[in-house]
Amino acid sequence: MADVEIAMSAGAKRRGISFQRALPYLLSLPALLVCIGILIPFVTAIIYSLQRYNLAFPDSRAFIWFGNFVSLAKDPAFWHTVVVSLEYTALTVGVELLLGLGIALLLEKRNWVNDAISVLLILPLMVAPAIAALMWKLMTNPNFGVLSYLVSLAGVQDFKWGSSPDSAMFTVVLVDTWVYTPFITILLLAGLRALPKQPFEAAELDGVPRTFVFFRITLPMLTPYILTASLFRMLDSMQQFDIIYSMTQGGPGDTLTVFQVQAYLEAFSFSNIGRSAALVIVLWAITYALSTVFIKNWLKLRARAHGAT
């Protein structure tokens, strides 16, 4: 960690040490305050999750404490939601990480072709996921969709895309990959370009085989970047709403009823505020736990990397 010593200027000495102590708080607190403002809804949401609160039954609104959570735990559909959300997250993060790393490696060298491609590849990221899903829905339309047409040319007739339980997960993961892999790519590309030259030059001089270099030198040094990319992607995928809702609203059947899709339906279609709040609180708890694990590892790795300097 970059050790910092606060150099006291003459002026600071005059103003006194307390100002210096307060300074970092003063700098970071506005950000904190703004976000604390969002904390109030958070507390309110917790309160809702402890109530039986359905807008269509206004007279039966009451505190049932953990009733909603118990009801969720007893509901097989809820556990299905957990499984599907985790599955979706694992698939998207896994695929995008591998693909993103591969592309970053391909683009590592700086030349005009690679630079041009790096910029062009950000294009999918700029398309809103909800609109991307719409776009893919058009392309996979069995009648006039170009992708269905191309796939049929390759011999696969009537590929069901989002309409079949077997291919629905594949389809939404595909759209997610298309939209978000560029995010991972630029992050990892930045990492690759920022790596110091010495270890690689030394390895080349020593005649170390490329695979060894990759797995024993490149990857470990890239780990902080990989963790950052995975963290952000994991958070987004656990909370995925736009893509899945636009494509299938959670269907077919119960194939894609991930957390936020289900919570949205509960809140806005079924007006069951209490149950929806309970769902998102559970989601928040899961993401919190996963993120804590990630960040602890991230900090450890950074400390180790900087210590090695």
Added chain:
Amino acid sequence: MSKGLLRRVIRGGLLLVVVLFFLFPMFWVLLMSFQTNQDILRTPPSLTFTPTISNYVALISGEIQTSVGTLPVYYMKNLWNSAFLSACAVAMSLVLGVPAAYAFARFKFRLGEDIAFTLLSFRFAPPILVLLPLQLYFQDIGLYDTYLGLVWVYQLITLPLILWIVRGYFEDISPDIEHAYRLDGHSWFRSMWKIAIPLARPGIAAAGLLAFIFAWNSFIFALVLGSSDVQPVTVGSLAFMTASGIQYGTIAASLVLSVIPTLVLALYTQRYLVEGLSLGAVKG
């Protein structure tokens, strides 16, 4: 064929596949935006068609011709809303987040890591968690249907991202230059403003661009917390699916238009992009 040439060919081939996968849909949508509905709905799809700019004309002029007559179109307003909201959200996050990132990077203070983690944890909040209560009392605090209210809620998306990336970049910059500057008698503020921030420009640009993209792509906040006046393009694009038929060509054109502002911004900041995302790099 030499090993080097083979490797280059494979590399080129793989790159080509990658580019095709990511750019083909954009290309197809671009094509669709110049077609009429009848052409688009042809089975099977074909590359030959008579191009028309009627879809773009409809969007920009604010009127569309359909089988039920001339209908108004509000897409340009949606574009403006998206641009305005995203830009303001990023600006606010930069003003709040860069000094905070500087604080976390330069000062070791008690609660430092805790505050940093708390700020990052706002990213974990599922939008619906925030929206359930906000939909009920955003009215009461007078922020419903205001740009200010939306920009504030957008901080959930933009602030943690900017904080996380810029902090890493600040930590990457050696504090020696700033020490020297301070010893010359300048205040911490001048040191931050004149030395650290310019040095961190790549990181700030990259973070700003990413934050802009994520803010631009958000859908649900504006839908719930605002009237028609503040709706961004993500909601506006859906307006071309009406009971009397879907205007595919117009949807495609709206998609193309929606990408342009972000693309312009990306081109402007692209030289900083890759450099700016290097976080806490190991110095050699």
Added chain:
Amino acid sequence: MSSRKQKDLIEAYYQNKIGRRELIQRMAKIGVGAAATGFLLNATATRTLAAGGPDFKKFKGKSIKLLMNKHPYLDALVKNLDNFKSMTGLNVTYDVFPEDVYFDKVTTALASKGSQYDAFMTGAYQTWKYGPARQIVDLNQFIKDPKVTSASYNWNDVTTGLRASDAWDGKAGSELGGPGAKQWAIPWGFELNNIAYNKRILGELGIEPPKNLPDLIEKAAKVSAAGKGYYGVGVRGSRSWATIHPGFLSAYANYGQKDFVVKGGKLKPAMNTKESKEFHKMWIDMIQRGGPKNWPTYTWYEVGNDLGAGNSAMIFDADILGYFQNSGTKEAGNLVYLPFAANPSADKPTPNVWIWSLAMSQFSKMKEAAWFFIQWATGTENCTFGAVNADLVDPVRDSVWKVPEFQTRLEKSYPGYLNQFQKSIGQSKIYFTPQQLFPEFTTDWAAMLQQMYAKQIPVDEGLDKLAAGLERKLREVGI
């Protein structure tokens, strides 16, 4: 200025007692030329309702705001809105949202208890939540009050089944429109569900239009099997209430089946009876052999688009869906409309209906002014205008259907449309049992249909599971 005779003639015209041509003829007889008639028409249009009693200019200069769906009805309304503005002096603004997100927007707007929207478009099903949630106003108080409702409003002109379907007393299982029912919304435009078919495709294959459901299944399968790239019959399949509501429920009701029965004051799911299981098997069979390939993602748009683009031979869905596809599309001019009684032993169709209606927010600060708007929008003059000059179909008022211009317009460009309406309207109403958990149940039902279609679960077992699940949810909320 206009004499009494001229006034009477014009009012008769606006009450749909005489048609435009007759009006012009009789005006000419008393010495008023066609141009002058037109002038008088516009001037009087706003006075017809006004002549009926209430002080419509009471809120002159004030504003009301509407929340509207992006829909041809809205476009029809906007064309005529100036008349309302001049009648009342009210300033009318409206927010438009795309249909995909419209209902959710209404739900959140009402949940927020905000006063920014005074009136909005809705369907009957949504009022089954908004009503009990005390978010909308029971409009009976306005209809019956001569101080706010014009004598020429003619509430009884609105088709009986439609008036009833928008009224419910809030007790799960009560009959719609029964005694004690609250009028949660006023019908504005509606859709009934029948068959529209492409005569070109059926003609090419030498197939006659279907007579009942088993016949439809066989013919649809035949079309799909012809291998020409089109399929037999389009029906919706997305994971939402919109899949159960159109053709499905209409056919279901025709077979005498119900969604719920009332036993001992409580609701009991009834979709797992033997007959219902048979019906479901037939329906799924129809989709598998003659329906769209991507059925689970099919919404109103896909069903309509396929018909208009020549990808399907028939649809069993809203009549107006077929109506819109008959102009500006590839198959325009080839579509024919058919009344359809699914049950071979039934002699009349029993279409379920969707009624776009206008409702009033409980939190509005301009309730009376909002009522003036609702009254005018659903009044005879506006409905006639919309039907003849725009696309406010199907009109909810019996008199509008009798307007000669409207009939001519239909007969000329939409063969069979008038006939299918006349044969069906007597039995057209909402066949669902009203209860507050309507969205949950229909979503579960649609999801179960999807699972049965994908052969993830056999029909019998699936329906039993569905019924058990629904029963549990009913008990949880005490209905």
